[in-house]
Amino acid sequence: MTATASPSGREVYRDLLVELMASDERLVCVDSDTGLFTGVDFGETAGRYVNVGIAEQNMMGIAAGLARSGRVPVVNTMATFAATRALESVKVDIALTRLPVRIAATHGGLAAGHLGPTHHSLEDLAVMRVLPNMTVVVPADAGQTRELFTAALDVDGPVYVRLGRGPTPDLPGDAPQVRLGEAQVLRRVPGAAAVLVACGPHPVLAALEAAAELESRGVGVTVLNMHTVKPLDVGALVSAARNARVVVTAEEHWGAGGLGSAVAEVLAEHAPVRVLRVTAADEFFPVAGSQRWLLARAGVDSARIVAAARRGLGCRD
Amino acid sequence: MAAVTGPVSDPGLAAAALRVREHVVRMCGGPEGGHLGGSMSLVEILLVLYRRVLRADPRDPRAPERDVLLLSKGHGAVALYAVLAEQGYFPVERLAEYCLPGSDLTAHPATAVPGVEMPSGALGHGLSLGVGFALAARLDGTDRRCFVVLGDGELQEGSVWEAAMAAGTLGLDSLTAVVDRNGLQITGPTEAAAELEPLAEKWRAFGWNPVEVDGHDAGAVTAALLASPQPGRPTAVIARTVKGKGLPLVEGQARSHYTRMGEKQRDRALAVLRAQARRAAR
Numbered sequence: 297m298t299a300t301a302s303p304s305g306r307e308v309y310r311d312l313l314v315e316l317m318a319s320d321e322r323l324v325c326v327d328s329d330t331g332l333f334t335g336v337d338f339g340e341t342a343g344r345y346v347n348v349g350i351a352e353q354n355m356m357g358i359a360a361g362l363a364r365s366g367r368v369p370v371v372n373t374m375a376t377f378a379a380t381r382a383l384e385s386v387k388v389d390i391a392l393t394r395l396p397v398r399i400a401a402t403h404g405g406l407a408a409g410h411l412g413p414t415h416h417s418l419e420d421l422a423v424m425r426v427l428p429n430m431t432v433v434v435p436a437d438a439g440q441t442r443e444l445f446t447a448a449l450d451v452d453g454p455v456y457v458r459l460g461r462g463p464t465p466d467l468p469g470d471a472p473q474v475r476l477g478e479a480q481v482l483r484r485v486p487g488a489a490a491v492l493v494a495c496g497p498h499p500v501l502a503a504l505e506a507a508a509e510l511e512s513r514g515v516g517v518t519v520l521n522m523h524t525v526k527p528l529d530v531g532a533l534v535s536a537a538r539n540a541r542v543v544v545t546a547e548e549h550w551g552a553g554g555l556g557s558a559v560a561e562v563l564a565e566h567a568p569v570r571v572l573r574v575t576a577a578d579e580f581f582p583v584a585g586s587q588r589w590l591l592a593r594a595g596v597d598s599a600r601i602v603a604a605a606r607r608g609l610g611c612r613d
Numbered sequence: 614m615a616a617v618t619g620p621v622s623d624p625g626l627a628a629a630a631l632r633v634r635e636h637v638v639r640m641c642g643g644p645e646g647g648h649l650g651g652s653m654s655l656v657e658i659l660l661v662l663y664r665r666v667l668r669a670d671p672r673d674p675r676a677p678e679r680d681v682l683l684l685s686k687g688h689g690a691v692a693l694y695a696v697l698a699e700q701g702y703f704p705v706e707r708l709a710e711y712c713l714p715g716s717d718l719t720a721h722p723a724t725a726v727p728g729v730e731m732p733s734g735a736l737g738h739g740l741s742l743g744v745g746f747a748l749a750a751r752l753d754g755t756d757r758r759c760f761v762v763l764g765d766g767e768l769q770e771g772s773v774w775e776a777a778m779a780a781g782t783l784g785l786d787s788l789t790a791v792v793d794r795n796g797l798q799i800t801g802p803t804e805a806a807a808e809l810e811p812l813a814e815k816w817r818a819f820g821w822n823p824v825e826v827d828g829h830d831a832g833a834v835t836a837a838l839l840a841s842p843q844p845g846r847p848t849a850v851i852a853r854t855v856k857g858k859g860l861p862l863v864e865g866q867a868r869s870h871y872t873r874m875g876e877k878q879r880d881r882a883l884a885v886l887r888a889q890a891r892r893a894a895r
Contacts, residue, residue: 310837323753324748337835342672343752344752346748347784348744348779349775349778349779349782351772351775351776351778351779353772354739354741354744354772354775354776354779355741356741357738357740357741357744357772357776358742358745358747358748358776359745359746359781360731360742360745361741361742361743361744361745361746361747361748361749361759362739362745362748362749363745364730364731364746365745365749365750365753366677366749366753367752370747384735384738385738385741388732388734388735388738389731389732389738389741389742392732393731394726419806485621506836571806583775590797606829
């Protein structure tokens with residue numbers, strides 16, 4: 297599999313937002329001094345860019361007031377500040393009221409890398425997923441960021457979009473069209489013994505690598521990119537897992553409450569099968585390193601996915 | 614929806630204040646009790662806003678051209694419900710369901726109640742919401758005003774000052790904060806928990822225009838709220854009030870914060886209120 301370099305998802309998102317603001321009067325870009333928009337020319341829409349300072353909970357409330365007044369605010373902060381520092385405002389002002397606020401959360405997972413554990417976000421999917429009315433989206437590459445963010449603007453209710461920091465490789469060019477709320481089937485093998493379900497750039501690529509490795513050992517594998525973590529595409533998941541002997545999940549997130557938990561909840565209720573989760577270990581990672589290096593150190597890479605699938609299938613090494 | 618622009622003749626306000634206080638006492642005398650003290654201190658503030666200041670239509674609470682009122686001190690819900698009912702947002706009889714199982718009338722305001730703009734109860738949210746409403750009005754080019762009623766204890770939440778800083782920086786003169794300065798919180802004086810004074814100076818330092826009034830003097834509250842704002846500066850009306858106002862047994866006492874009155878206490882409180890009103894009428 298060849299991977300090509302690409303601009304970062306957050307830059308793609310930023311350029312897209314500036315473009316969309318020109319044609320969609322409802323959009324207001326609310327910034328918490330992230331620096332993402334430094335030097336950006338908003339042109340005639342400059343009045344709809346507001347930097348409210350380094351005050352994330354205040355930003356969430358301001359966005360709710362804008363939304364109740366008929367606007368569609370897009371708030372900007374890092375994933376961990378949206379999910380933890382500003383959580384009560386997200387819950388009370390945005391989720392409870394079901395207002396159309398879009399939360400653009402950069403530095404998702406370990407994307408902050410060397411910035412350290414205060415800037416890592418391995419809890420955000422669990423936190424956002426637990427809130428009623430919230431849609432939770434994790435694009436797997438820059439192109440998907442464009443398509444999923446555009447689709448997110450039309451969602452009736454709040455949306456959390458987890459973005460990264462630096463560039464990540466694109467998914468292979470033959471991936472099918474991505475649709476909000478529907479699992480993207482990256483590889484389908486009828487009657488596959490193993491189903492891999494992943495979200496986010498590195499875990500999805502790792503799942504594809506793992507699938508190739510398993511296939512070379514004679515194991516049929518289906519791979520789902522579950523970019524919409526909430527609402528989860530129950531139909532696609534159950535249909536893929538129905539005849540499988542193991543489902544392995546992979547995500548850039550702690551084990552509690554993320555994609556693996558969501559998949560296990562659904563399958564336990566609808567199509568019981570063994571679910572093994574490849575997640576970041578239950579600890580902080582106070583070391584410097586690139587996103588990919590940290591993720592492997594935390595316990596998420598293709599080798600772990602292969603090992604989990606083989607364990608689930610009862611293979612001996 | 615009539616805009617109110619000048620001095621207002623409203624001889625009915627004192628009678629309405631009595632009725633609202635009676636409603637508050639009845640609700641606080643219900644099975645779950647209620648936030649008595651901080652609701653009694655709010656009565657004139659809310660009545661002046663709804664009767665004299667806000668452009669609002671009880672038959673169409675979400676009309677696009679309405680002014681916005683946010684009760685950030687959500688524990689004043691019983692006063693808000695009573696005023697909304699008196700203003701015709703919903704039948705007064707509905708107040709009897711307060712806190713009964715299945716009722717929308719919860720102890721903190723819920724948006725299912727006609728006239729309640731946003732949920733509140735967790736403190737320190739309302740002023741940020743108000744900044745958002747004021748910002749939207751500016752973007753829309755409307756003259757909508759937004760009023761946020763805050764508790765004084767609530768000012769200990771840091772988010773209030775985040776919002777104050779933002780409003781000052783953005784120069785949102787259509788935004789008014791009204792502080793119910795009753796001086797008490799659950800455990801006692803606000804100043805013992807975290808010093809708020811000099812409060813007017815704090816607001817001024819954040820770019821606001823502070824105005825201090827007696828929060829039970831309807832005329833003074835009206836004048837402060839109808840005055841034209843200073844261009845480019847949001848207004849902070851610091852309304853000096855008495856917690857538990859109207860009930861001498863609990864006036865100025867922190868224990869009035871949340872009260873479970875028995876039937877006898879409730880009836881005695883209602884009698885006290887009526888006697889006071891009779892004396893005032895003479």
